[in-house]
Amino acid sequence: MSSPEARVDSLDGLRSLVAEATVVGSAEARWRAVAAVDPALVERLIHGGPAVVAPDGQSRPVLLAAGTGASPGVGTGIVCLTAEAVLDAVDRDEDALLVCDETSPADEVGMRMAAGILTARGGVASHAAVVARGWGIPAVVGVVGM
Known part of the structure; x- marks a missing residue:
């Protein structure tokens, strides 16, 4: 991670952060990784958005409910x-x-x-x-x- 103040606000950023902390392997690296995750990202990952299903033969998802x-x-x-x-x-x-x-x-x-x-x-x-x-x-x- 480039700086201790950097915030991760995307799933790709989170994946990169976890991979980096895993390579370093120290408890300090894991703590820095947790501190860098934007709480809004956690909220989006847990609760997500509306459920969608892509019907067969269509490339665009359709909101069911x-x-x-x-x-x-x-x-x-x-x-x-x-x-x-x-x-x-x-x-x-x-x-x-x-x-x-x-x-x-x-x-x-x-x-x-x-x-x-x-x-x-x-x-x-x-x-x-x-x-x-x-x-x-x-x-x-x-x-x-x-």
Whole structure:
């Protein structure tokens, strides 16, 4: 890294910084690397932007929905509209995503078994968001147009 005051604000810069700290190998180099990362970059990496999917045959991604990243990660599986449907899917050895209006404590068994949670209502302090973060389950809440 060229100077201790330099800030890393891109993914490529972060990769370069990690590679440099790995080569040096000292604890001091790792501490300097951590101190150089712009907090805004961490926020973008954890929460990202709107989810997009590139349909087959098209080179431009299409926005399917937009919401608030409540718990980081990626979940894949079949769409289940109730917590009970998640349990049924898990019984069939299928990964499941809980997709619903909002969650309540009655949904917690299904939430724990889900590979991901998506709700139409809620924010970062909603039931779905708090529970998902606590259990390390990827979640997006407040999805518009669902």
